[in-house]
Amino acid sequence: MNFEQVINSLPRQLLAPLPTPIQRLAASEKILDSPVKLYIKRDDLTGVGAGGNKVRSLEYIIGRAKADGCDIIVASGNGQSNLCSLAAACAARAGIKCLIVHNCEKPDTSAGNSILNDLLDVERIYIGDVDSTRREEYMPLVMQVLKDRGQNPYLIRNGATTGCGALGYANAVIEIRDQCRRQNLEIKHIFAPGGNGGIAAGLIYGNAMLGFPFKIHIISVEDDTPTLTKHIETTIAEMRRITALPFDFQVKDCADISDAYRGEGWAINTDQSRQMVKTFARTEGIYIENVYTSKLMVGFEDMVKKGLTGGDALVIHTGGFGSLFSQY
Ligand SMILES: Cc1ncc(COP(=O)(O)O)c(C=O)c1O
Numbered sequence: 488m489n490f491e492q493v494i495n496s497l498p499r500q501l502l503a504p505l506p507t508p509i510q511r512l513a514a515s516e517k518i519l520d521s522p523v524k525l526y527i528k529r530d531d532l533t534g535v536g537a538g539g540n541k542v543r544s545l546e547y548i549i550g551r552a553k554a555d556g557c558d559i560i561v562a563s564g565n566g567q568s569n570l571c572s573l574a575a576a577c578a579a580r581a582g583i584k585c586l587i588v589h590n591c592e593k594p595d596t597s598a599g600n601s602i603l604n605d606l607l608d609v610e611r612i613y614i615g616d617v618d619s620t621r622r623e624e625y626m627p628l629v630m631q632v633l634k635d636r637g638q639n640p641y642l643i644r645n646g647a648t649t650g651c652g653a654l655g656y657a658n659a660v661i662e663i664r665d666q667c668r669r670q671n672l673e674i675k676h677i678f679a680p681g682g683n684g685g686i687a688a689g690l691i692y693g694n695a696m697l698g699f700p701f702k703i704h705i706i707s708v709e710d711d712t713p714t715l716t717k718h719i720e721t722t723i724a725e726m727r728r729i730t731a732l733p734f735d736f737q738v739k740d741c742a743d744i745s746d747a748y749r750g751e752g753w754a755i756n757t758d759q760s761r762q763m764v765k766t767f768a769r770t771e772g773i774y775i776e777n778v779y780t781s782k783l784m785v786g787f788e789d790m791v792k793k794g795l796t797g798g799d800a801l802v803i804h805t806g807g808f809g810s811l812f813s814q815y
Contacts, residue, residue: 561642562587756777
């Protein structure tokens with residue numbers, strides 16, 4: 488079986504109205520005096536909850552959970568986690584239960600994603616202000632409690648950055664290639680953000696499986712390039728185990744992974760990223776947020792200004808709309 492046949496044979500819960508639109512960024516092209524056409528892929532419009540990248544991951548994760556006979560998915564993250572909120576919304580749509588474990592204190596008043604979670608009435612556990620390593624250590628205990636309750640839980644590890652979750656973006660490369668064919672687009676460069684590296688792993692793996700139709704650019708929002716590259720390698724290794732299709736490449740040779748725009752790290756704005764949230768909405772009428780897509784857009788625009796060659800450029804808007812309302 489080839490890559491497309493393998494990926495189509497895996498369990499999947501259809502959730503997103505795909506393909507997501509590819510739109511021209513005409514105003515940005517003008518302002519940047521871009522020699523290439525610029526496009527945005529609206530993965531903020533993935534059709535469930537507030538939308539965003541994690542819906543693609545959850546299609547494969549919930550598909551796997553159901554195939555394994557699970558009746559509840561367990562998501563964990565900080566109080567504004569996009570993954571947690573989208574897991575709850577996708578679970579509602581897929582007819583499966585969801586439990587969220589937050590590593591923060593229970594907020595006195597809800598904001599952003601936590602309002603959306605209130606509306607969903609999803610069960611939440613607050614384990615206090617501990618780091619994500621401590622939170623992951625706590626998860627086996629939660630799983631045991633659910634089993635003792637007579638439930639059959641599926642744990643979403645590592646913010647859905649797993650081999651299973653990353654299949655969503657491996658599949659997205661097929662989608663983008665097909666959209667380019669249908670719409671006669673000459674896209675060569677794909678830009679995406681890198682947090683834990685799940686989107687990056689999926690894009691890099693999918694692109695390699697299709698014979699490298701695109702050049703992948705990853706803008707780190709958190710870690711330095713060697714650390715992010717390691718995360719990506721780990722997730723690609725997991726994907727390989729699922730698909731049984733080899734990936735005989737070095738990740739560093741398959742993508743341009745930049746840490747030049749991350750500033751002091753995750754969720755800490757740079758002056759440029761803070762400004763970008765406003766500028767992008769005012770020029771394109773599209774909202775981005777402060778943690779992921781703002782730094783992505785800064786990196787994207789800077790690289791466009793420095794000059795891209797060989798074809799047009801697409802930036803993937805990965806969503807996070809729910810969290811925007813907690814950031815001001
Ligand atoms: C809106 C948004 N964009 C990008 C990312 C980064 O994705 P990854 O962790 O797969 O690199 C996340 C992760 O939570 C996210 O919520």
